Amino acid sequence: MQKILVARPIFPDVIERLQRYFDVDWNQGDVLSAQELKRRLADKDGALTAGDPIGADVLAAAPRLRVVSNMAVGYNNFDMAAFNAANVLGTNTPDVLNESTADFGWALMMAAARRIAESEHWLRAGKWQKWSYDGFLGSDLHGSTLGVIGMGRIGQALARRARGFNMQVLYHNRSRVAPEIEAELNAEYVSKQDLLRRADHVVLVLPYTKENHHTIGTAELALMKPTATLTNIARGGIVDDAALVEALRAKRIAAAGLDVYEGEPNLNPDLLTVPNVVLTPHIASATEATRRAMANLAADNLIAALGEGPRAGQPPNPINAEVIGRARA
């Protein structure tokens, strides 16, 4: 039997599925250190990860490893140049999380715009004595302008929901999406600067790459309206969190909603002291149904990539399909 490492706790029934095909080493404890990851991958043919960094050093320590299946759509934890050099396949879990993640983007955006978390903290602190005409005034979603940066599958699911709120949709993306998608979403393609100047609510849904590092920093925040909100459901590092703290404190923008952070789970401590930001612990895809679908898809990818099961040799979501069938380097 081939050997695999499942680097994180996941649904036990998915582990049982994997055990039908593989000898499974399952880490049910804390996140593995790089050293521990290397030690446990030394004799493995495949691995299932969720955000664990896999670079050239880890691959070098795992000479038998042929596939790493990430239980996430984002795979910035994989050094794909190293994967390609070693002929190791990477896979991810796109599509199954689009709708749940888009729902959550709206939840955060609405919570930020309508000051839900901030007012709840105030209420819990026992400060509510009387009704007040200007208590926690926020900004409207309905009839406003949504700005989506990153118009991939999740960005499109997010923009589709704007119809019900009668919002104008602006978007910015590496490349323009097909005209029929623009028409369906009633979305206007604009430059990043134009979007930041015009949008009432900006949502980030782009992958994290070197080029996207600090896509939103001091200069970009300065372009936004003082009444605008910023929501990040993409990845930490896309926003300069220190610059955001300053902008929120100075009310250069009204509010923010963050699900992801630079250096998470160790976030910039200043964020915890800013009232006009809603903070959640990277849970945009976290519904029972969606996390199950992601875990099963990650298992499907691993099973197929290691030549087992009904789709042997044809994993559904290869990132670097060109290495399939090549000998490990």
Ligand code: GLV
């Ligand atoms: C979650 O952040 C994912 O990339 O799926």
